[in-house]
Amino acid sequence: MGNRIVEVTTTAFEGQKPGTSGLRKKVTVFQQPHYLENFVQSVFDVLVDRGEGGPGKVLVVGGDGRFFNREAIQIILRLAAANGYAKAFVGRDGILSTPAASCVIRGRKADGGLILSASHNPGGPRGDFGIKYNIAAGGPAPEALTNAFHARSETIARYRTLEGAPVVDLGRDGLSALGGMTVEVIDPVADYASLMDSLFDMEGIRSLFRDGFTMSFDAMHAVTGPYAREILERRLGAAPGTVVNGVPLEDFGGGHPDPNLTYAKDLADLMMSDSAPDFGAASDGDGDRNMILGRGIFVNPSDSLAVLAANADLIPGYRGRMTGVARSMPTSRAVDRVAAKRGWECHETPTGWKFFGTLLDAGRATLCGEESFGTGSDHVREKDGLWAVLAWLNVIAARAQTVERILFDHWANYGRTYYSRHDHEGVDAGKAAALIDHLRSLDLVGMDFAGAAVVLNDDFSYVDPVDGSTASGQGIRIEREDGARLVVRLSGTGTEGATLRLYLERYEPDPAMHGQDAQEALADLIRAARDLLSLKERFGSETPTVIT
Ligand code: VG1
Ligand code: CO
Numbered sequence: 012m013g014n015r016i017v018e019v020t021t022t023a024f025e026g027q028k029p030g031t032s033g034l035r036k037k038v039t040v041f042q043q044p045h046y047l048e049n050f051v052q053s054v055f056d057v058l059v060d061r062g063e064g065g066p067g068k069v070l071v072v073g074g075d076g077r078f079f080n081r082e083a084i085q086i087i088l089r090l091a092a093a094n095g096y097a098k099a100f101v102g103r104d105g106i107l108s109t110p111a112a113s114c115v116i117r118g119r120k121a122d123g124g125l126i127l128s129a130s131h132n133p134g135g136p137r138g139d140f141g142i143k144y145n146i147a148a149g150g151p152a153p154e155a156l157t158n159a160f161h162a163r164s165e166t167i168a169r170y171r172t173l174e175g176a177p178v179v180d181l182g183r184d185g186l187s188a189l190g191g192m193t194v195e196v197i198d199p200v201a202d203y204a205s206l207m208d209s210l211f212d213m214e215g216i217r218s219l220f221r222d223g224f225t226m227s228f229d230a231m232h233a234v235t236g237p238y239a240r241e242i243l244e245r246r247l248g249a250a251p252g253t254v255v256n257g258v259p260l261e262d263f264g265g266g267h268p269d270p271n272l273t274y275a276k277d278l279a280d281l282m283m284s285d286s287a288p289d290f291g292a293a294s295d296g297d298g299d300r301n302m303i304l305g306r307g308i309f310v311n312p313s314d315s316l317a318v319l320a321a322n323a324d325l326i327p328g329y330r331g332r333m334t335g336v337a338r339s340m341p342t343s344r345a346v347d348r349v350a351a352k353r354g355w356e357c358h359e360t361p362t363g364w365k366f367f368g369t370l371l372d373a374g375r376a377t378l379c380g381e382e383s384f385g386t387g388s389d390h391v392r393e394k395d396g397l398w399a400v401l402a403w404l405n406v407i408a409a410r411a412q413t414v415e416r417i418l419f420d421h422w423a424n425y426g427r428t429y430y431s432r433h434d435h436e437g438v439d440a441g442k443a444a445a446l447i448d449h450l451r452s453l454d455l456v457g458m459d460f461a462g463a464a465v466v467l468n469d470d471f472s473y474v475d476p477v478d479g480s481t482a483s484g485q486g487i488r489i490e491r492e493d494g495a496r497l498v499v500r501l502s503g504t505g506t507e508g509a510t511l512r513l514y515l516e517r518y519e520p521d522p523a524m525h526g527q528d529a530q531e532a533l534a535d536l537i538r539a540a541r542d543l544l545s546l547k548e549r550f551g552s553e554t555p556t557v558i559t
Contacts, residue, residue, distance in 0.1 A: 014173040014190045016093045021045045027053065027164035029157040031363040031503035033143025035129045038079050041140045045170070047086055051125070052170035053163035054144050055094045057156065063122055063147070066095035071116045071145075073107025073199065074127025075234040075297035076259040077134035080105045081181065083127050083142070086172075088179055092192035093171040099192060102199035105181050106259065108234045108298030110387070110395035111203040113149035117391065118202050122147050128297035131269035132506065135262030139506050150368035150392025154482060157365075200241050207242055210328030210390055211401045215408040220248045224407075225288035228400065229278040232256045232264035235294040238397055247404075268295050270302035270384055270396070271559045272309060283307060290407065290414060294396035299364075300384040301399035305414020310403075311529070311559075313343030313430050313516075316380030318421050319402050321349045325409035326402060328390065329377060337367050337376035339383075340471050340486055341498045341514040343430040346380065352425070361473050361485040362500065364394050369477035382432060382514065384559075419525065426520040429532040433555035434502075435511040435546070442549055443501055443509035450487045450499060450544075461539035463491040471498075489543075494518050497540045513540055513555070530558070 024043075027034060027050050034050060041047055058064025070091050074080040084105045091099055100119055101107075107115065109126055116124045129141035144152045144160070152160070173190045180187065180196070187194050220226075226249055230236035236257030243249040255278075256264065267274045270293035282291040282304040291304035303310040310318070320336050323329040335356030336346050350357035356375050360366035364385065370376040371389045380386040385394035386402075403414070410417060455468040467490040472483035486500035495517040502510035515536045519525065530537070546553035 014176040016171060016190065017174045018169045018171055019045070019048070020169050021049055021167060023165050023167050024049055028161040029143065032130065032151060033126070033128070033141050035132060035139055035141035035504055035506055037506055038136055038138055038140045041079060041083070047083055047142070048090060048170045048172065049167050050142065050160070050164055051087055051090050053167050054125070054160050055090065056163050056167070057159045058123065059094070064094070064096070067097050068122040069098045069100070069120070070096050071100045071107070071112055071119070071121045071124030073102035073112050074105055075108065075130070076104070076106050076261065077129065077140065077263070077296065078136055078138065078261040079140050080127050080261070083140070084181065085178055087125055088189055088194060089173045089176050090170065092176070092190035093173050096192050099194050101179070101181060101194060101196050103181065103184055103196050106199040106234060106237070108199070108203070108238060110299055110391050110393045110398065111199055111238065113145060113391035113393040114203045114206050115197070116145055116147065117149040118206070126297070130297045130504065131267065131274075131295040131300065132504070133263065133267050134296070135265070138262065145392070148368060148372055148392055150371070151363070151365035153365055153368065153480065155480060200238050203238060204241055204246065206390060207398065207401055208246070210326065211405045212327055212408065213247065216247050216401070216404045219404065219408040220250070224290070225250070226253050226290040226292070227278060227281060227288050228254045229270070229275055229293035230254055230257045231266060231268040231270065231275065231293060231295065232258065232260040233268040233294070233296045233298070234259050235298040235397060238298065239294070242397060242401070263296060270295050270300050271557065273557045273559070275302055279304065279309070290404070292400040292403070295384070298396050299394040301386060301396040302384055303399065303403055303414070305418070308415045308418065310414065310418060311343070311430050312380065312384045312386065313338070313345050313382050313428065314418065314421070315399065315403075316342070316378065316386055317345035317349050317425065318417060319386065319399070319406065320346050320378050321421060321425070322406045322410070323378065326405045329388070333377045334374055335370070335376045337370050337379040339363070339366070339381040340488070341432070341500065341512070342380060342382040343428045343516045344494070345425070345428040345430075348425045358476070361471065361482045363503070366473070366475070366482070368392055369475055373477045375477065382430070422525045423522045426518055427525045428516055428518050429527070429529050430516045431529050431533055432559045433513040433515070433537070434557040435550065436556040437508045438511055438550050440509040443511050446511070446544060446549055447487065447499070447501060455489055460489060460491055460497070460543070461535040463493050463495065465489055466492045495536060497536060499544065513544075515540060
């Protein structure tokens with residue numbers, strides 16, 4: 012108490028423009044005096060104008076625990092108090108996974124939340140930091156809002172904070188006062204764990220583990236450790252040690268907490284070895300991504316979405332209430348085939364979870380997913396790593412089949428969509444932009460692409476069927492008459508150079524052909540893509556840095 016609200020004069024920083032998922036920059040950028048304050052005040056200014064933030068409002072704050080998380084939270088709390096917020100819920104020790112933050116915003120009826128995360132980007136003093144705003148529905152702010160934050164950040168001249176405010180003790184649950192604002196430190200896991208209890212056949216999964224089912228969950232030294240331990244080991248009875256790398260570290264143990272075959276290599280190797288457990292899974296820095304593996308088999312995220320949709324009736328929280336599915340444009344069309352068979356709506360949105368929000372709110376999508384190891388549903392408004400793991404466990408328990416059996420059965424029913432993403436990380440940003448411009452200028456319709464004619468070639472744009480908002484320039488699509496596709500876009504989450512992403516897919520209806528390696532099945536398309544893009548000439552190498 013007795014803390015004085017002060018206005019601090021500041022000057023605008025260039026480039027405070029949120030990308031695919033919030034503002035992500037090097038930690039050193041965020042550590043500059045006024046940098047974080049400017050952005051947070053810009054967010055609050057926009058929200059106050061819209062009646063969604065400031066006086067009397069409730070904010071949720073938490074992050075993935077990476078380096079600078081705690082300092083950032085203290086700064087944010089002081090700005091929130093000085094801007095008139097009535098209450099802030101904060102995860103203990105500043106921790107909230109991204110899906111848990113969404114769950115808390117919704118469950119505690121907050122007006123929004125600030126989530127501190129750069130997801131799977133490396134952490135530590137030389138790593139990345141990030142911040143994003145989620146709206147009252149629990150989802151990432153839509154583009155109209157993030158554009159407004161950016162515009163405001165370009166003209167900001169002052170921010171409001173508390174002078175002489177104490178550092179809030181984030182280590183203990185409970186209430187304290189910060190200026191006129193009440194801070195409530197909450198258990199970061201509890202709300203989320205009870206939501207999971209309400210969705211899945213927990214007893215069915217418990218008996219699976221009781222009967223000797225084995226699993227390895229790699230939390231990658233990131234935020235899901237405490238969530239996975241509580242849910243998998245304590246509530247579901249998975250053997251102690253099921254969760255590995257389960258203590259969140261500020262630098263993620265020096266690793267790259269991205270659950271794919273490259274960065275979660277230890278888990279992938281284990282699952283392909285003779286000592287593989289029945290089931291393997293991993294999650295990313297902020298807990299919204301998932302990787303699913305069976306003994307000796309990797310489940311492509313696009314297939315994972317399709318399998319979960321096809322089996323949704325086996326999961327109590329979804330039985331009989333599937334209305335639609337949605338996937339990001341570069342995600343394979345495996346789920347479209349399930350939707351077509353069941354008569355559900357099927358939506359194709361731009362990359363980034365923010366585009367699913369309106370569809371989920373309107374009840375027009377129940378499950379959604381992205382090829383980038385993101386799967387989720389209308390239970391929150393973020394993709395949700397552990398949710399996907401529990402959904403798979405539920406399906407495995409209900410069907411009493413291995414992951415491999417479930418996958419091959421699915422392909423036998425719906426056909427298999429061979430799919431792969433090739434990333435070229437750290438390429439020259441100017442050259443990458445020039446490549447996209449070049450692709451935009453082409454019209455390939457009618458031309459041959461690796462043995463079949465192109466029927467569609469455009470730069471994807473999207474009209475939201477719920478609110479009519481539009482997004483253009485979302486990725487180059489080259490689609491053949493047989494449905495095979497190449498999609499090319501640039502990453503919007505990196506902090507250095509550019510990352511070029513190539514997405515390839517081809518449909519194979521014949522079950523006799525379902526056992527191929529994806530890279531081999533796509534080899535012709537991959538070759539044609541590299542040639543069309545002149546990767547070697549433009550970037551010096553045509554070999555991707557990451558293949559998923
Ligand atoms: C990537 C993925 C995208 C995902 C986004 C945020 O974006 O491709 O599907 O929604 O990351 O995920 P981009 O623009 O780099 O391709 V996370 O787990 O980093 O919050
Ligand atoms: Co993430």
